[in-house]
Amino acid sequence: MRFVVIGGDAAGMSAASRARRSAPEMEITVLEQGEDVSYSA
Numbered sequence: 001m002r003f004v005v006i007g008g009d010a011a012g013m014s015a016a017s018r019a020r021r022s023a024p025e026m027e028i029t030v031l032e033q034g035e036d037v038s039y040s041a
């Protein structure tokens, strides 16, 4: 399965992180139009 997220701010990176935790083997791609993505230490 492939999971594509459009937008790498709070919502997008949360979705990608949750997907990675729940399905470690999943192919995950985040498309962000800006230069930076959001992270939460």
Ligand SMILES: Cc1cc2nc3c(=O)[nH]c(=O)nc-3n(C[C@H](O)[C@H](O)[C@H](O)COP(=O)(O)OP(=O)(O)OC[C@H]3O[C@@H](n4cnc5c(N)ncnc54)[C@H](O)[C@@H]3O)c2cc1C
Binding pocket: 006, 007, 008, 009, 010, 011, 012, 031, 032, 033, 034
């Ligand atoms: C002035 C201001 C101050 C704020 N202060 C706080 C605060 O102190 N604390 C707090 O909790 N919240 C704060 N917020 C709210 C917080 O910024 C938002 O709730 C949060 O950023 C929402 O994140 P989001 O991922 O839902 O959407 P967005 O932040 O809108 O992120 C969308 C992302 O998608 C990308 N994108 C859009 N279209 C495309 C495309 N076609 N292709 C690729 N990428 C695309 C954008 O570049 C962006 O990175 C503040 C907001 C503002 C405006």
